[in-house]
Amino acid sequence: MLVIAFLTAFVVERLYESALRSRDVQILLVQIEEEVNEQQLGEYEAISQGEVTPEAAEQIAESRTDLARSLGALEARASGERPERIRELLVTVETAVDEELRLIEDGRLDEAKAIDEERVDPTFEELRTVLESADAGYEAYAGRVDFVADVGGFAVAALAIPLTAWFVRRDRNRRAEQAALEESEERFRSLVQEGADLIWILDADGIVRYVAPSAQRVLGHAAEDIVGKNIFEFLTPELEKGWQGIVDVLREPGAKITTELGSRRADGSPALFEATFSNMLANPGVGGIVLNGRDVTERREAEEILRDSEERYKALYKDN
Structure with missing residues (x-):
């Protein structure tokens, strides 16, 4: 037996x-x-x-x-x-x-x-x-x-x-x-989202735990240069002040918020992202806050140029 x-x-x-x-x-x-x-x-x-x-x-x-x-x-x-x-x-x-x-x-x-x-x-x-x-x-x-x-x-x-x-x-x-x-x-x-330029996972303290390979193309930073650092290091100063508001919202399990996120590329040039933060800390398969971001820098620059053009046109029309 x-x-x-x-x-x-x-x-x-x-x-x-x-x-x-x-x-x-x-x-x-x-x-x-x-x-x-x-x-x-x-x-x-x-x-x-x-x-x-x-x-x-x-x-x-x-x-x-x-x-x-x-x-x-x-x-x-x-x-x-x-x-x-x-x-x-x-x-x-x-x-x-x-x-x-x-x-x-x-x-x-x-x-x-x-x-x-x-x-x-x-x-x-x-x-x-x-x-x-x-x-x-x-x-x-x-x-x-x-x-x-x-x-x-x-x-x-x-x-x-x-x-x-x-x-x-x-x-x-x-x-x-x-x-x-x-x-x-x-x-x-959880990370696969078609069209996302940035795919990061943060812990509850804002420390980056995972970075998709696209970070090299979008920001010029290699993944190993980002992982282990606080997301504050990659935010522009004016948006760091708004981070606490994002954290407050994401304390709720399953919470989700979309906002604009400013950053700087490795060469120092500014970048703007339409970013969605999703609280998946309670999800054992993720265990973090998932950031999906789409680069909207060129779109915002084009909108700014259009606004300036409209203002100049209005001023010219008013003067005449």
């Missing part, structure tokens, strides 16, 4: 490991989805502005580097049709985006927009659908394996009482690892 118990324990252990690998694949799928969003954001910036700015080109290049790394990790952990289909769609969309960017650089904006509507956007959507379907599939598989492994664990306990304590410890550790993976996945999902 003891031999049977050990054999059953071996099988159960392999099942638990299989479930954990499945959870690991889910994390990679979420990372790939975030990196796909980054690439689409750079492509959208180019098509909307009618030119391929150095910032847009850099964002697209960085997202592709990250995608290649994540996809390689996915293929090392998962086999079958899903990773192959994801790679095929990535190749298709990157080929279409490259053609679109060449047309924009040649001044053929109408043709570029046609490619965007007919090839780029539909492929992005199909890719997201495949990623979400794969995530759901691995979630279902992990759930089934967990169930079978749990049943096997109880069987081992019944067959060999001396092994019960060992299985309890093993099961506790396995569940802790699984919870950590699920929290990591939820963190990524």
Whole structure:
């Protein structure tokens, strides 16, 4: 009976490991989805502005580097049709985006927009659908394996009482690892917001705990130069005074507030962001205040120029 118990324990252990690998694949799928969003954001910036700015080109290049790394990790952990289909769609969309960017650089904006509507956007959507379907599939598989492994664990306990304590410890550790993976996945999902130029996580004291890679492109600061510092260090003086008001609102669990946030880039130039703060301190998958910010510097500058022009026109009209 003891031999049977050990054999059953071996099988159960392999099942638990299989479930954990499945959870690991889910994390990679979420990372790939975030990196796909980054690439689409750079492509959208180019098509909307009618030119391929150095910032847009850099964002697209960085997202592709990250995608290649994540996809390689996915293929090392998962086999079958899903990773192959994801790679095929990535190749298709990157080929279409490259053609679109060449047309924009040649001044053929109408043709570029046609490619965007007919090839780029539909492929992005199909890719997201495949990623979400794969995530759901691995979630279902992990759930089934967990169930079978749990049943096997109880069987081992019944067959060999001396092994019960060992299985309890093993099961506790396995569940802790699984919870950590699920929290990591939820963190990524909470951060993914299409169109966000800044994605930060702060603790209750305003210390930056996480910074998305886009900070380098938007502010010129590397993530490691921001993490661990107080957000005050990146606010313009006039907006530091308003931080206490934001903190007061965010003391309420689940609270959310949108405001304008001033900052300075690494080169000293001013920047203005439309920022949304969300209190997710009580969320075990995030454990912080999530900041999503959209760069509105150019828009505000354009509005200021327009106001000045209107004032000059009114003054001229009044004088005449």
